[in-house]
Amino acid sequence: MEGIRKKNAISKSKLVFMVLLAVLLLxxxxxxxxxxxxxxxxxxxxxxxxxxxxxxxxxxVSCYDCHSNNTKYPWYSEIQPMAWLMDKHVKDGKEKLNFDELPSYGSRRLNSKFTQITKQIEQDKMPLTSYLWMHGGARLSNEDKKLLVDYFNSLMDNE
Ligand code: HEC
Incomplete structure (x- = not known):
């Protein structure tokens, strides 16, 4: 009798697996x-x-996904928790810099944003490393960096 009961009991690891699966689905x-x-x-x-x-x-290619009002979502953005991570990056990114909002800024705030942008680029801080894992093409080459830094510097000279 004991043996039969044991056979029917759900093993602990099976239970853990089923709970994880349920959480993943939920x-x-x-x-x-x-x-x-x-x-x-x-x-x-x-x-x-x-x-x-x-x-x-x-x-x-390298910035607008997290710093504009229009993100291009990859297929895995349909899967949790990927979408949550992306949502967090976009929210935090937009809070610091939203290219679509720059036109409404005064010159002082603009200069500060342009300075931040050139700094982030020169220090290789952007795009975020985790973004580059899935978007290899977003990595800035030295020419890209120079082009961007020169451009944003030129905007500041005009102020
Ligand atoms: C995967 C999303 C993502 C991409 C792509 C990305 N950023 Fe960011 N960016 C963030 C997040 C999140 C923050 C805020 C947290 C932080 O500073 O790490 C941020 C912060 C910034 C800041 C503000 C830094 C400060 O001084 O506080 C600037 C400027 C910036 N990014 C520029 C860029 C530029 C330029 C690119 C493209 C070359 C880029 N970002 C690409 C997510 C991203």
Whole structure:
């Protein structure tokens, strides 16, 4: 009799697995709102500051996903907890810098943002390392960096 009861009992590891699976399924239901808009990412910035196509192309690949009102979401953004991590990056990123909002800033605030941007680029702090794991093409080459830094420096000289 003892033997039969043991056979039917769910083993501890099976139970842990089932609970984990249930949690994994349940968290799929909690989806953060996406950061998207009808206007292309960075459009307001590009229109206001006569951004060259070359500079805009680099920003589009390397920065706009976290620093604009329009994120390009990859397929795995449908899966939790990936979407939560992305949501956090976009929220924190936009709080510090949103290219789509720069046109509404006064010159002092703009200068401070442009200084921050050149610093982040020169110190290789952006794009975030975790972003580069999945977006290898977003890594800035030395030419990209020079182009961006020269461009943002030129905006400050005009102030
Ligand atoms: C994966 C998302 C992501 C990408 C891509 C990204 N950033 Fe960020 N960025 C963040 C987050 C999150 C923060 C705020 C936290 C921090 O400073 O680490 C931030 C902060 C910043 C700041 C403010 C730093 C400060 O002084 O507080 C600047 C400037 C910046 N990013 C510029 C850029 C530029 C330029 C690019 C493209 C070359 C870029 N970022 C790409 C997520 C991102």
């Amino acid at each position: 968290i799929q239901l909690v989806r953060p709102q996406k950061n998207t808009s009808d206007s292309p990412a960075g459009k307001a910035f590009v229109d206001t500051f006569q951004v060259s196509e070359q500079v805009n192309a680099i920003l589009a």
